[in-house]
Amino acid sequence: xxxxxxxxxxxxxxxxxxxxxxxxxxxxxxxxxxxxxxxxxxxxxxxxxxxxxxxxxxxxxxxxxxxxxxxxxxxxxxxxxxxxxxxxxxxxxxxxxxxxxxxxxxxxxxxxxxxxxxxxxxxxxxxxxxxxxxxxxxxxxxxxxxxxxxxxxxxxxxxxxxxxxxxxxxxxxxxxxxxxxxxxxxxxxxxxxxxxxxxxxxxxxxxxxxxxxxxxxxxxxxxxxxxxxxxxxxxxxxxxxxxxxxxxxxxxxxxxxxxxxxxxxxxxxxxxxxxxxxxxxxxxxxxxxxxxxxxxxxxxxxxxxxxxxxxxxxxxxxxxxxxxxxxxxxxxxxxxxxxxxxxxxxxxxxxxxxxxxxxxxxxxxxxxxxxxxxxxxxxxxxxxxxxxxxxxxxxxxxxxxxxxxxxxxxxxxxxxxxxxxxxxxxxxxxxxxxxxxxxxxxxxxxxxxxxxxxxxxxxxxxxxxxxxxxxxxxxxxxxxxxxxxxxxxxxxxxxxxxxxxxxxxxxxxxxxxxxxxxxxxxxxxxxxxxxxxxxxxxxxxxxxxxxxxxxxxxxxxxxxxxxxxxxxxxxxxxxxxxxxxxxxxxxxxxxxxxxxxxxxxxxxxxxxxxxxxxxxxxxxxxxxxxxxxxxxxxxxxxxxxxxxxxxxxxxxxxxxxxxxxxxxxxxxxxxxxxxxxxxxxxxxxxxxxxxxxxxxxxxxxxxxxxxxxxxxxxxxxx
Amino acid sequence: xxxxxxxxxxxxxxxxxxxxxxxxxxxxxxxxxxxxxxxxxxxxxxxxxxxxxxxxxxxxxxxxxxxxxxxxxxxxxxxxxxxxxxxxxxxxxxxxxxxxxxxxxxxxxxxxxxxxxxxxxxxxxxxxxxxxx
Numbered sequence: 001x002x003x004x005x006x007x008x009x010x011x012x013x014x015x016x017x018x019x020x021x022x023x024x025x026x027x028x029x030x031x032x033x034x035x036x037x038x039x040x041x042x043x044x045x046x047x048x049x050x051x052x053x054x055x056x057x058x059x060x061x062x063x064x065x066x067x068x069x070x071x072x073x074x075x076x077x078x079x080x081x082x083x084x085x086x087x088x089x090x091x092x093x094x095x096x097x098x099x100x101x102x103x104x105x106x107x108x109x110x111x112x113x114x115x116x117x118x119x120x121x122x123x124x125x126x127x128x129x130x131x132x133x134x135x136x137x138x139x140x141x142x143x144x145x146x147x148x149x150x151x152x153x154x155x156x157x158x159x160x161x162x163x164x165x166x167x168x169x170x171x172x173x174x175x176x177x178x179x180x181x182x183x184x185x186x187x188x189x190x191x192x193x194x195x196x197x198x199x200x201x202x203x204x205x206x207x208x209x210x211x212x213x214x215x216x217x218x219x220x221x222x223x224x225x226x227x228x229x230x231x232x233x234x235x236x237x238x239x240x241x242x243x244x245x246x247x248x249x250x251x252x253x254x255x256x257x258x259x260x261x262x263x264x265x266x267x268x269x270x271x272x273x274x275x276x277x278x279x280x281x282x283x284x285x286x287x288x289x290x291x292x293x294x295x296x297x298x299x300x301x302x303x304x305x306x307x308x309x310x311x312x313x314x315x316x317x318x319x320x321x322x323x324x325x326x327x328x329x330x331x332x333x334x335x336x337x338x339x340x341x342x343x344x345x346x347x348x349x350x351x352x353x354x355x356x357x358x359x360x361x362x363x364x365x366x367x368x369x370x371x372x373x374x375x376x377x378x379x380x381x382x383x384x385x386x387x388x389x390x391x392x393x394x395x396x397x398x399x400x401x402x403x404x405x406x407x408x409x410x411x412x413x414x415x416x417x418x419x420x421x422x423x424x425x426x427x428x429x430x431x432x433x434x435x436x437x438x439x440x441x442x443x444x445x446x447x448x449x450x451x452x453x454x455x456x457x458x459x460x461x462x463x464x465x466x467x468x469x470x471x472x473x474x475x476x477x478x479x480x481x482x483x484x485x486x487x488x489x490x491x492x493x494x495x496x497x498x499x500x501x502x503x504x505x506x507x508x509x510x511x512x513x514x515x516x517x518x519x520x521x522x523x524x525x526x527x528x529x530x531x532x533x534x535x536x537x538x539x540x541x542x543x544x545x546x547x548x549x550x551x552x553x554x555x556x557x558x559x560x561x562x563x564x565x566x567x568x569x570x571x572x573x574x575x576x577x578x579x580x581x582x583x584x585x586x587x588x589x590x591x592x593x594x595x596x597x598x599x600x601x602x603x604x605x606x607x608x609x610x611x612x613x614x615x616x617x618x619x620x621x622x623x624x625x626x627x628x629x630x631x632x633x634x635x636x637x638x639x640x641x642x643x644x645x646x647x648x649x650x651x652x653x654x655x656x657x658x659x660x661x662x663x664x665x666x667x668x669x670x671x672x673x674x675x676x677x678x679x680x681x682x683x684x685x686x687x688x689x690x691x692x693x694x695x696x697x698x699x700x701x702x703x704x705x706x707x708x709x710x711x712x713x714x715x716x717x718x
Numbered sequence: 719x720x721x722x723x724x725x726x727x728x729x730x731x732x733x734x735x736x737x738x739x740x741x742x743x744x745x746x747x748x749x750x751x752x753x754x755x756x757x758x759x760x761x762x763x764x765x766x767x768x769x770x771x772x773x774x775x776x777x778x779x780x781x782x783x784x785x786x787x788x789x790x791x792x793x794x795x796x797x798x799x800x801x802x803x804x805x806x807x808x809x810x811x812x813x814x815x816x817x818x819x820x821x822x823x824x825x826x827x828x829x830x831x832x833x834x835x836x837x838x839x840x841x842x843x844x845x846x847x848x849x850x851x
Contacts, residue, residue, distance in 0.1 A: 494810075494811070498810055498811070499809075501829070501831055502736060502739070502809045504830075504831040505809065505831035506738045507831075508831045508833060509739075509831065512833050512834050512835065513742060513749075513834060516749075516835070537831070548811050548812075
């Protein structure tokens with residue numbers, strides 16, 4: 001850059017003064033001083049040269065230190081386009097015009113010592129011209145060149161030198177002043193520019209192609225520069241950001257680009273997403289830089305994601321609501337009770353089919369009666385609902401009386417209503433379900449009836465129970481008394497037995513002694529009478545023994561010994577015992593034993609006692625004919641039966657039940673003749689019961705009897 | 719009637735508190751050729767038994783003082799009288815009385831009333847049983 005500070009004053013007149021009048025020169029000086037801009041100054045000077053120095057055409061070019069080029073400023077007799085087009089690199093030191101500029105002395109073109117300039121290289125084309133440096137020869141490089149035609153060959157006149165020097169000084173002065181102004185303006189503009197880019201919150205920076213920062217605003221500095229005072233984490237983040245940023249630049253050096261870049265916030269450490277807009281710009285001769293604008297889109301991205309998420313949720317919620325509504329419809333329609341939804345104005349918004357039946361006109365032909373009932377129902381319901389809106393609370397329950405529109409029957413219903421509020425707490429709707437009470441009322445009526453009957457019954461049962469309890473208590477007491485009485489009876493009988501046996505022993509003993517002849521011979525009459533005593537004593541003993549048996553059975557003192565018994569053997573034993581009796585009769589006695597009779601579990605002694613008794617009775621009460629004993633196995637019940645059949649006197653039907661009672665004999669006198677005690681059958685039946693068996697009688701008076709003993713294969717108690 | 723035989727007739731001790739009870743059986747057994755001693759109560763029965771060492775004892779069970787069961791128990795515990803067969807003679811017809819008699823050592827139980835000849839059969843049975851031991 002050329003410093004022009006010392007040229008701020010007019011130069012002294014050159015010592016080689018021209019021939020031109022002082023008045024003309026003074027006019028030029030004052031004219032130049034009057035002009036404040038370079039171009040008019042140059043125009044004034046060039047005109048003066050044409051008028052006073054014989055110049056034909058002239059061009060004034062100035063060295064622009066800013067751009068480092070020699071550019072055309074103005075001209076006379078030259079097309080303006082040519083002047084505008086003229087531009088010459090001052091760095092090209094070998095160029096004849098640049099050489100001429102720095103030489104200090106005028107040079108003639110074309111000249112034998114100068115290489116030829118191509119026509120395009122000057123605004124003057126092929127014309128020969130003088131190149132006269134502006135300013136004083138003291139300048140290393142003058143402020144410009146005058147290209148002048150029409151001058152005579154040889155050294156240029158003093159007037160030309162004077163004008164060149166004068167114009168040079170004036171232009172330099174104007175340049176300097178302008179430069180100063182521009183400098184200030186630039187400074188101001190630069191500071192504005194910085195203010196502007198700093199005011200932009202987005203990081204903006206100018207880098208070289210390698211990413212080295214040339215200019216950065218505050219936002220960019222925060223991300224990409226770190227002073228020594230910053231902590232370690234901050235500096236590492238910045239280093240990382242630089243690396244990321246350079247890498248992104250390196251891959252995107254051609255043309256403006258837009259890309260996303262993830263950097264780290266050095267102050268907080270969180271990730272920041274930037275949209276980077278990079279534009280290549282020339283920074284100086286032959287060098288390109290990159291202007292990058294980073295727009296923080298982190299929040300934008302987040303916002304975008306949020307919006308997308310909200311949208312998605314909205315869709316889901318919509319779907320859920322739709323599904324919910326469908327399901328609700330399904331539920332409403334499946335309920336058999338009428339359901340009505342009333343909106344805030346009291347209008348019916350929804351109904352399920354059962355409600356439609358009650359509250360809407362049926363499709364098809366109009367029916368005045370049906371419609372009247374529907375209107376009546378509607379009125380009842382509307383009145384009910386409007387009372388709800390007026391009232392407090394959220395739920396109600398009330399009985400209403402509707403009419404079945406089809407049948408006209410009264411339908412008592414229980415209306416159950418609930419207020420449905422919107423999310424914001426406004427009352428949105430009232431849902432009412434009408435529960436048909438016809439059945440319930442009928443049930444309640446029936447229930448009342450049943451309950452009344454039930455209560456009556458319970459009362460009766462209670463009374464009966466009390467009575468029963470009383471009876472039970474009485475019975476229990478009686479049972480106790482009976483038991484006691486029975487025990488006393490048994491003991492009494494045992495005692496009686498003992499006390500009777502002792503004298504009986506004496507009677508029978510002495511009788512026996514006399515009959516045996518211990519006390520000497522007796523007459524036949526005495527012997528017969530002793531025989532009667534003996535028989536009666538034996539009978540008395542039999543009675544005493546039977547009584548004792550009954551007493552034992554009744555008091556439960558009769559011991560029972562259960563064992564396995566083969567009945568045919570037992571029958572044989574019994575037959576053997578009664579053999580002497582049979583021998584004393586003319587009766588035919590048969591045994592009929594079924595084959596393969598099983599053993600049974602029972603008390604052998606007691607069975608024998610029963611069979612013996614039955615057989616003895618048969619023999620006793622059968623004057624003639626036969627007696628048979630039959631043994632059979634009842635396969636169905638598993639019972640064994642022992643039947644004793646005779647062709648004897650038989651038992652009258654009216655006596656067949658009482659014959660098993662004690663001292664009951666069908667024909668008492670006959671029985672006594674046969675020596676019975678009257679207790680045998682009673683004992684037999686009791687014994688059979690003891691063994692879980694039973695005895696039956698089939699008989700016809702005068703034709704004979706069959707006594708049958710049934711025995712289980714095993715007693716229940718065993 | 720068999721007196722004078724080489725071997726003396728068997729001695730039967732008849733114990734009964736009832737006079738006619740004693741008399742009937744004693745008379746009949748003597749009539750049938752047995753030697754007979756009598757006792758009217760338990761104590762006397764024990765004294766006579768230890769003194770005479772009879773071949774058979776007929777023991778009434780219901781006796782004043784020491785009863786028949788107790789007397790039998792003592793006799794069966796004593797070495798001198800242990801092997802003498804004792805026939806219980808009782809008007810008790812219930813099984814309990816009979817069982818108790820067997821428990822204390824009675825060899826047989828006979829219920830009154832009992833025909834003298836039936837009793838004689840039992841005495842002979844006991845004597846034979848003792849002889850074959």
